[in-house]
Amino acid sequence: MKRYTYQQLSSIDKSYLWHPFTQMKSWEKEEILIIEKGSGNYLIDVNGKRYLDGVASLWANVHGHRNKKIDGAVDNQLKKIAHSTFLGLSHPGAIILSRMLIDIAPDGLKRVFYSDSGATAVEIAIKIALQYWFNTGKPQRHIFVSLNNAYHGDTIGSVSVGGIGLFHSTYKPLLFKTIKAPSPYCYRCELGLVYPSCKLACVQKIDEILARNEGRVAALVLEPMIQAAGGFITSPHGYLKAAAMIAKKHNVLLILDEVATGFGRTGKMFACEHEDVKPDIMAVAKGISAGYLPLAATFTTQNIYNAFLGEYAEKKTFYHGHTYTANPLAVAAAIANLEIFKKDKIIRQLQPKIRLLTRGLKKIAALEHVGQIRQLGMMTGIELVLDKKTKQPYPFEHRTGARVCAEIRKHGIILRPLDDVVVLMPPLSITEQEILRLLAEVEKAIRTVTEKPTVKT
Numbered sequence: 001m002k003r004y005t006y007q008q009l010s011s012i013d014k015s016y017l018w019h020p021f022t023q024m025k026s027w028e029k030e031e032i033l034i035i036e037k038g039s040g041n042y043l044i045d046v047n048g049k050r051y052l053d054g055v056a057s058l059w060a061n062v063h064g065h066r067n068k069k070i071d072g073a074v075d076n077q078l079k080k081i082a083h084s085t086f087l088g089l090s091h092p093g094a095i096i097l098s099r100m101l102i103d104i105a106p107d108g109l110k111r112v113f114y115s116d117s118g119a120t121a122v123e124i125a126i127k128i129a130l131q132y133w134f135n136t137g138k139p140q141r142h143i144f145v146s147l148n149n150a151y152h153g154d155t156i157g158s159v160s161v162g163g164i165g166l167f168h169s170t171y172k173p174l175l176f177k178t179i180k181a182p183s184p185y186c187y188r189c190e191l192g193l194v195y196p197s198c199k200l201a202c203v204q205k206i207d208e209i210l211a212r213n214e215g216r217v218a219a220l221v222l223e224p225m226i227q228a229a230g231g232f233i234t235s236p237h238g239y240l241k242a243a244a245m246i247a248k249k250h251n252v253l254l255i256l257d258e259v260a261t262g263f264g265r266t267g268k269m270f271a272c273e274h275e276d277v278k279p280d281i282m283a284v285a286k287g288i289s290a291g292y293l294p295l296a297a298t299f300t301t302q303n304i305y306n307a308f309l310g311e312y313a314e315k316k317t318f319y320h321g322h323t324y325t326a327n328p329l330a331v332a333a334a335i336a337n338l339e340i341f342k343k344d345k346i347i348r349q350l351q352p353k354i355r356l357l358t359r360g361l362k363k364i365a366a367l368e369h370v371g372q373i374r375q376l377g378m379m380t381g382i383e384l385v386l387d388k389k390t391k392q393p394y395p396f397e398h399r400t401g402a403r404v405c406a407e408i409r410k411h412g413i414i415l416r417p418l419d420d421v422v423v424l425m426p427p428l429s430i431t432e433q434e435i436l437r438l439l440a441e442v443e444k445a446i447r448t449v450t451e452k453p454t455v456k457t
């Protein structure tokens with residue numbers, strides 16, 4: 001590729017590109033950051049400046065960038081073949097990976113359906129659930145129950161089970177109808193209650209919804225333990241377990257979306273392990289390939305899989321697939337990823353880092369404009385508020401979270417907020433020293449932005 005200067009690249013970007021989740025009017029005025037390389041936990045821009053990757057390249061990177069083992073695995077696969085279709089053909093990597101995945105998946109999950117992103121993995125989960133009931137003679141079970149503040153991706157099916165007004169309400173005419181249960185957002189409880197005296201009233205609402213729609217609900221869709229894009233909303237102790245039991249009581253399938261939480265992010269391989277919950281269907285993506293290449297998977301039980309078996313003419317087949325399903329390069333990265341998890345005992349190595357993070361966050365929690373810190377494992381959300389006593393949020397247009405992230409970028413750290421929740425979600429390979437630096441810079445950036453009069457931008 002011909003070498004371009006920063007100015008040339010910036011000008012071409014602003015002339016031709018449209019970036020995701022980005023107000024392009026502001027983008028076109030900004031000095032944009034153009035990343036060219038990575039090394040360990042750092043991103044390196046075209047001018048050679050290094051940045052700590054504080055959000056793991058959108059919650060995906062696991063063992064750092066340019067990991068020798070993963071690079072080598074992808075390189076070796078490239079010498080064989082980059083891609084062949086998975087429709088009607090198979091390949092060794094995908095076969096081997098399926099068994100490795102089932103070995104680590106929650107008990108009861110026995111089948112792997114590959115795809116290429118979190119949204120497709122959830123979309124597939126929804127379609128499988130619906131068709132499961134159809135194939136087993138219960139087509140009236142077609143309603144999906146999901147949560148306010150849920151985020152499951154940006155395809156229409158995933159948006160339908162989503163519950164973030166800002167992202168999803170525009171598309172309402174396109175979405176299929178779902179029933180929404182309250183978000184387990186204790187800091188701003190929708191039901192006006194206080195945990196634990198609420199006795200998990202929000203989860204009882206799920207029971208009420210399922211009872212009111214007895215025999216008509218296909219599945220309950222949840223992000224286990226933490227609603228990530230909704231603002232890193234950690235559910236109260238016992239919520240997930242209770243929700244799973246309620247789904248079981250009503251014979252409703254439980255779909256867990258582990259796209260953000262899977263592969264060690266919460267301190268366990270999968271978040272549902274925190275409350276020993278075993279879903280019927282589970283979606284994973286992001287960390288499955290260590291954040292290297294687009295890969296996702298939807299796991300199901302053998303019982304669900306069996307409902308799709310039949311004679312050709314019975315049309316029980318799951319008519320779904322993508323051109324790049326189980327791409328061999330992505331699969332090679334995923335196998336190397338899981339080998340590293342096992343060989344380097346990553347989950348065990350992570351525990352002291354999580355404790356260090358928890359200790360360090362205490363100082364930040366005491367800041368004047370930090371309303372609440374929600375942490376589960378290596379996932380942290382810092383909710384900024386205008387008034388700590390009343391929990392009054394900052395005006396949306398002040399972009400307080402974005403300004404904190406812009407401030408910290410000057411000091412060589414990349415973060416991306418969710419509105420006024422500052423998100424910390426570094427690669428699991430972050431070192432203790434880097435955690436301390438991240439915490440110190442976050443504290444400084446929050447102080448700089450919030451402890452002076454807010455300026456309208």
Ligand SMILES: Cc1ncc(COP(=O)(O)O)c(C=O)c1O
Pocket residue numbers: 116117118119120122151152153154223228229257258259260261285286
């Ligand atoms: C819980 C959850 N599900 C699904 C998705 C969508 O994943 P993707 O962006 O790979 O489509 C995300 C993305 O952040 C997510 O956090």
